[in-house]
Amino acid sequence: xxxxxxxxxxxxxxxxxxxxxxxxxxxxxxxxxxxxxxxxxxxxxxxxxxxxxxxxxxxxxxxxxxxxxxxxxxxxxxxxxxxxxxxxxxxxxxxxxxxxxxxxxxxxxxxxxxxxxxxxxxxxxxxxxxxxxxxxxxxxxxxxxxxxxxxxxxxxxxxxxxxxxxxxxxxxxxxxxxxxxxxxxxxxxxxxxxxxxxxxxxxxxxxxxxxxxxxxxxxxxxxxxxxxxxxxxxxxxxxxxxxxxxxxxxxxxxxxxxxxxxxxxxxxxxxxxxxxxxxxxxxxxxxxxxxxxxxxxxxxxxxxxxxxxxxxxxxxxxxxxxxxxxxxxxxxxxxxxxxxxxxxxxxxxxxxxxxxxxxxxxxxxxxxxxxxxxxxxxxxxxxxxxxxxxxxxxxxxxxxxxxxxxxxxxxxxxxxxxxxxxxxxxxxxxxxxxxxxxxxxxxxxxxxxxxxxxxxxxxxxxxxxxxxx
Amino acid sequence: xxxxxxxxxxxxxxxxxxxxxxxxxxxxxxxxxxxxxxxxxxxxxxxxxxxxxxxxxxxxxxxxxxxxxxxxxxxxxxxxxxxxxxxxxxxxxxxxxxxxxxxxxxxxxxxxxxxxxxxxxxxxxxxxxxxxxxxxxxxxxxxxxxxxxxxxxxxxxxxxxxxxxxxxxxxxxxxxxxxxxxxxxxxxxxxxxxxxxxxxxxxxxxxxxxxxxxxxxxxxxxxxxxxxxxxxxxxxxxxxxxxxxxxxxxxxxxxxxxxxxxxxxxxxxxxxxxxxxxxxxxxxxxxxxxxxxxxxxxxxxxxxxx
Numbered sequence: 071x072x073x074x075x076x077x078x079x080x081x082x083x084x085x086x087x088x089x090x091x092x093x094x095x096x097x098x099x100x101x102x103x104x105x106x107x108x109x110x111x112x113x114x115x116x117x118x119x120x121x122x123x124x125x126x127x128x129x130x131x132x133x134x135x136x137x138x139x140x141x142x143x144x145x146x147x148x149x150x151x152x153x154x155x156x157x158x159x160x161x162x163x164x165x166x167x168x169x170x171x172x173x174x175x176x177x178x179x180x181x182x183x184x185x186x187x188x189x190x191x192x193x194x195x196x197x198x199x200x201x202x203x204x205x206x207x208x209x210x211x212x213x214x215x216x217x218x219x220x221x222x223x224x225x226x227x228x229x230x231x232x233x234x235x236x237x238x239x240x241x242x243x244x245x246x247x248x249x250x251x252x253x254x255x256x257x258x259x260x261x262x263x264x265x266x267x268x269x270x271x272x273x274x275x276x277x278x279x280x281x282x283x284x285x286x287x288x289x290x291x292x293x294x295x296x297x298x299x300x301x302x303x304x305x306x307x308x309x310x311x312x313x314x315x316x317x318x319x320x321x322x323x324x325x326x327x328x329x330x331x332x333x334x335x336x337x338x339x340x341x342x343x344x345x346x347x348x349x350x351x352x353x354x355x356x357x358x359x360x361x362x363x364x365x366x367x368x369x370x371x372x373x374x375x376x377x378x379x380x381x382x383x384x385x386x387x388x389x390x391x392x393x394x395x396x397x398x399x400x401x402x403x404x405x406x407x408x409x410x411x412x413x414x415x416x417x418x419x420x421x422x423x424x425x426x427x428x429x430x431x432x433x434x435x436x437x438x439x440x441x442x443x444x445x446x447x448x449x450x451x452x453x454x455x456x457x458x459x460x461x462x463x464x465x466x467x468x469x470x471x472x473x474x475x476x477x478x479x480x481x482x483x484x485x486x487x488x489x490x491x492x493x494x495x496x497x498x499x500x501x502x503x504x505x506x507x508x509x510x511x512x513x514x515x516x517x518x519x520x521x522x523x524x525x526x527x528x529x530x531x532x533x534x535x536x537x538x539x
Numbered sequence: 540x541x542x543x544x545x546x547x548x549x550x551x552x553x554x555x556x557x558x559x560x561x562x563x564x565x566x567x568x569x570x571x572x573x574x575x576x577x578x579x580x581x582x583x584x585x586x587x588x589x590x591x592x593x594x595x596x597x598x599x600x601x602x603x604x605x606x607x608x609x610x611x612x613x614x615x616x617x618x619x620x621x622x623x624x625x626x627x628x629x630x631x632x633x634x635x636x637x638x639x640x641x642x643x644x645x646x647x648x649x650x651x652x653x654x655x656x657x658x659x660x661x662x663x664x665x666x667x668x669x670x671x672x673x674x675x676x677x678x679x680x681x682x683x684x685x686x687x688x689x690x691x692x693x694x695x696x697x698x699x700x701x702x703x704x705x706x707x708x709x710x711x712x713x714x715x716x717x718x719x720x721x722x723x724x725x726x727x728x729x730x731x732x733x734x735x736x737x738x739x740x741x742x743x744x745x746x747x748x749x750x751x752x753x754x755x756x757x758x759x760x761x762x763x764x765x766x767x768x769x770x771x772x773x774x775x776x777x778x779x780x781x782x783x784x785x786x787x788x789x790x791x792x793x794x795x796x797x798x799x800x801x802x803x804x805x806x807x808x809x810x811x812x813x814x815x816x817x818x819x820x821x822x823x824x825x826x827x828x829x830x831x832x833x834x835x836x837x838x839x840x841x842x843x844x845x
Contacts, residue, residue: 259542260542260546514548522560
C-alpha cells in the first residue's frame with residue numbers, strides 16, 4: 071500500500087477515524103498501531119510479515135535478556151546482530167555476495183555456480199527490509215550500551231518497530247526517541263494539525279507532481295528508448311534524476327512525518343534542502359538525515375570517528391560511506407556511488423576548499439554538480455552504463471535541443487522543482503522575505519495549490535524509489 | 540492567523556480552485572481511470588453477447604460494434620474484445636468464445652493481422668495484466684473509477700496549448716467507448732509514424748507457422764460448435780501493408796483460403812479506401828466505415844441462416 075494510492079487514502083481515513091477512540095488507552099493504542107501497521111505492510115505480501123515478526127521477536131527478547139542476564143549480555147547482543155544482519159544478508163545480499171564470489175573464482179579460472187543454488191525465497195526482497203532492520207538494530211544496540219531501558223511490553227515494542235507511516239522507507243526512528251512518545255496519547259491541537267496537513271500536502275506534491283512527472287524523461291533515457299544522446303541531454307537527464315530522487319524520498323519522509331504528527335507524534339526532519347548545501351559534508355547533514363546520523367552514531371563514532379588521527383579518521387569515513395552505499399543495494403553501482411562521495415569528501419576534508427568560498431552562493435551549484443555526477447551510478451543499471459553516461463557528460467557530443475520539445479512536460483516540472491528550491495534559498499537567506507512569507511499567510515495558498523496540482527497535474531503513479539532498499 | 544481558521548480557509552480555497560479548474564478547462568485528453576475501467580470491463584465481460592470482436596489494437600481502434608449494429612435490425616448484444624498486441628492462441632480464443640451467450644446468435648468477428656500470429660503477440664500481455672489484477676484493483680477499476688475519472692490529470696503541455704493556442708496542438712485523442720471500441724485520431728497525422736516500429740518488430744519477430752496452424756485447427760473447432768466466424772485483415776496504410784507482406788512472413792491469400800475452407804466468412808477489404816492516422820490504426824471515420832461493412836456482412840449471414 072503506497073501513500074499515493076486510493077487504498078492508502080481509505081486506510082488512513084479509517085485509521086484516523088478510529089484513532090481518537092482506540093488511541094487513548096495504552097494497550098489498545100499499541101495493539102491498534104501494531105495491527106494497523108501489519109495490515110498496511112501485509113497489503114504488499116502477507117508473507118513479508120513473518121520476517122518483520124521474526125526480526126522484531128529476536129530483538130525484543132534479546133534486549134530483555136541483555137538487561138536481565140548481565141553476564142551473558144554480549145551473547146544476546148551478538149545474537150541480535152546475527153539475527154538482523156543475517157536476515158538482511160540472506161534477503162538482500164545473497165545474490166550479490168554469490169556473484170562476487172563467482173567473479174572472484176573466475177579470476178583464477180575456477181567456475182563455480184552459486185547464484186543458481188540460492189533458494190528462490192531468498193531472491194525476494196521484502197519491502198523496506200533495510201529500514202526496519204536498522205531500526206530494530208538500533209534498539210538492541212542502545213539497550214546494550216545502557217542508553218535505553220528495554221520495554222517489557224511486546225506490543226509497545228512492535229508499535230515502535232512497525233509504525234506504519236515510516237515502516238517501509240523511513241525516516242529511521244530511534245527507540246530512545248520514540249518509545250517514550252508511544253507511552254502517551256496526545257490530543258493534537260489545531261497548529262499541529264495544520265502543520266501535519268502541510269507536510270502531507272507538500273510531501274504528496276513532491277512525490278506525485280514533481281517526481282512522478284520526471285520519471286518518463288529519466289526512465290526513457292536509462293532504458294535507451296529516447297533516441298537522444300547529446301551532452302546537454304544527458305546533463306538535463308541527470309539533473310532531473312537528482313530532483314526526482316530528492317522529491318521522491320523527501321516526499322515520502324514528509325508524508326510520514328505529517329501522518330505521525332496528526333497522531334500526536336514527532337519524527338525528526340529527514341531532508342533539509344540538501345541541494346542548497348555549500349559543501350559535501352553539509353550535504354550529508356541534510357540528505358536522508360536519519361540514515362546519516364544512524365551511520366554516524368553506530369558505525370563512524372563506534373569505530374573511533376575522527377578521534378584517532380587524520381588517517382584513521384579518513385579510513386573510518388570511507389568505511390562508513392561504503393557501508394552506506396551497500397545499505398542502499400547489493401550492486402557494484404551503489405558502491406561506486408559511495409566511492410565517489412568518499413573521494414570528494416576526503417578531498418574536501420583535506421583541502422578545506424569549500425571554506426575558502428564559504429560565502430559564495432556559487433558553491434551551491436558546484437556541490438550540486440558533484441552530487442549529480444555521483445547519482446549517475448546510483449541510477450545506472452550496471453557499471454558499464456554508468457561509465458558510459460559519465461563519459462557523455464564530460465565529452466561534447468552535440469547540442470541538439472529537440473528533446474526539450476519531446477519531453478516538455480518533464481522539463482517543465484524540473485523547472486518548477488528548481489524554482490521551488492531557489493525560492494527556499496531566498497526565504498532562508500533574506501529575513502525580509504522570511505517575514506513577509508509568514509505574515510502573508512502564503513502557506514494557505516501554497517497548500518491549496520499543492521492539492522490542486524496533486525489532483526490535476528500528477529504524473530503516472532509510481533512506487534517510491536526507496537522502497538527497493 | 541489561527542491554525543483552525545487557516546485549515547478552513549485552505550479548504551474553501553481548494554474547493555473554489557477545483558470548481559474553477561473543472562469549469563474552465565475541457566476534459567483532459569488522456570484519462571487513465573477511464574482507460575483502466577475500459578480494459579477491466581472487457582476482461583471481466585459476462586457471457587451475454589451475440590457478437591464478439593477479437594484482435595489487436597487495429598481492431599479495438601478499428602471496429603465499433605455500435606456502428607455494426609447500425610446495419611442490423613434487430614440489434615445484437617455486441618462487444619469489441621480487442622487488446623493491444625493481442626495474439627491468437629488457445630487462451631485468447633477461448634476467452635472470446637466464452638463471452639458469447641449460449642442462447643444468442645454466436646458470431647465471432649476476428650481481425651487477422653500479421654502481428655497477431657507472432658510469439659510476441661501470443662504473450663497477450665495487456666490481457667494478462669488486467670486478468671492478473673488483485674481484488675482491490677478490480678474493485679477500484681470497476682466501481683471507483685466513475686468518481687476518480689473526474690480528477691484525471693492534465694499534462695503540462697496540454698495546459699500550455701490551452702493557454703496559448705486555445706486548444707491542444709499535439710493530440711492523440713482516445714475516447715473509450717462502452718462497446719470496447721476506442722474512438723481515435725491523432726494531430727498532426729503522420730502515416731509513417733508506425734512504419735519504423737513495425738519494420739523493427741518484424742525483423743525481431745516473424746509470423747509463427749505453428750501459431751497459424753494451431754489457429755486454423757481452433758477455428759475449425761469453433762465453426763463446428765455452431766459459431767459463425769467472420770474474418771478480415773485490418774486495413775492499414777499501403778506502405779504498411781507492403782512492409783508486412785514482405786517482412787512478416789504472413790500470407791493473406793493463404794489465410795483467406797484456409798479460413799474459408801473451414802467454413803468462415805472472409806471479408807475482402809481494399810486498404811486504399813480507409814484512412815489511418817499513423818500508418819497502422821484507422822481514423823475514427825474509417826473505423827466506422829469498416830464497422831458498417833462488417834455489419835452488412837453479419838446481416839447477410841444472419842439473413843441466410845434464416
